[in-house]
Amino acid sequence: LPAAENKFAKFLLSCLKCCFWCLEKFIKFLNRNAYIMIAVYGTNFCTSARNAFFLLMRNIIRVAVLDKVTDFLFFLGKLLIVGSVGILAFFFFTQRIKLVQDTAPPLNYYWVPILTVIVGSYLIAHGFFSVYGMCVDTLFLCFCEDLERNDGSPERPYYMSPELSEILLKGRLEPSKSAESQG
Numbered sequence: 001l002p003a004a005e006n007k008f009a010k011f012l013l014s015c016l017k018c019c020f021w022c023l024e025k026f027i028k029f030l031n032r033n034a035y036i037m038i039a040v041y042g043t044n045f046c047t048s049a050r051n052a053f054f055l056l057m058r059n060i061i062r063v064a065v066l067d068k069v070t071d072f073l074f075f076l077g078k079l080l081i082v083g084s085v086g087i088l089a090f091f092f093f094t095q096r097i098k099l100v101q102d103t104a105p106p107l108n109y110y111w112v113p114i115l116t117v118i119v120g121s122y123l124i125a126h127g128f129f130s131v132y133g134m135c136v137d138t139l140f141l142c143f144c145e146d147l148e149r150n151d152g153s154p155e156r157p158y159y160m161s162p163e164l165s166e167i168l169l170k171g172r173l174e175p176s177k178s179a180e181s182q183g
Contacts, residue, residue, distance in 0.1 A: 036138050040145075052141065059144045062168075070136050074129045078122065085121040089114045143168060 030049050033056060037048035056063050091097050093110040107113065143160055150156040158165055 032134070032137060033141065036134075036141050039138075040142065055141065055144050055148070058148075062140075062144070066136070066140055070133065074133065077129060078125045081125040082118055082122050086114065086118045089117040139164075 030053060033052035034045055034049035037043065037052045038045065041048065041051075043051070090110075092100060092104050093107055093113055095101050095104045095106070097104075143164065146159050150158050152158050152165075152169075160168075
């Protein structure tokens with residue numbers, strides 16, 4: 001088939017795949033944050049999606065930093081869980097744990113059950129960390145809303161916990177503290 005070997009058609013198809021992949025990621029991001037805003041305010045989907053999008057765009061640097069930091073921490077958590085379960089499975093299936101040596105079946109080839117356990121533990125860890133990811137996104141959206149609605153003054157105090165404000169507002173609180181110490 002000469003049409004299947006057309007370089008322009010292959011290039012165009014690759015570009016379309018890339019565009020649709022980006023669109024899919026954007027829609028998933030938008031849906032996730034729209035559902036959080038629906039849960040917080042009870043507004044309809046389109047209004048919530050618009051509000052979440054513009055709230056995140058006003059805090060784009062924080063979004064990028066938080067996203068990368070949480071991705072890294074979740075990666076380390078998954079690596080720790082999968083690694084420890086994999087090591088434990090290795091010791092179990094090679095009968096090197098004296099306590100459960102009688103319950104472990106004697107195997108000629110133990111890599112298949114170990115890899116099965118590793119893949120299963122990754123899927124379970126990914127499921128649990130996706131719940132934590134949703135919690136982080138929810139707390140971040142609430143943090144951004146709190147920053148926009150309140151200024152930390154006695155008339156409009158922040159609703160966030162002191163620990164969260166200490167971590168996330170470190171650079172923002174320094175000038176006010178230095179102004180108080182000079183006056």
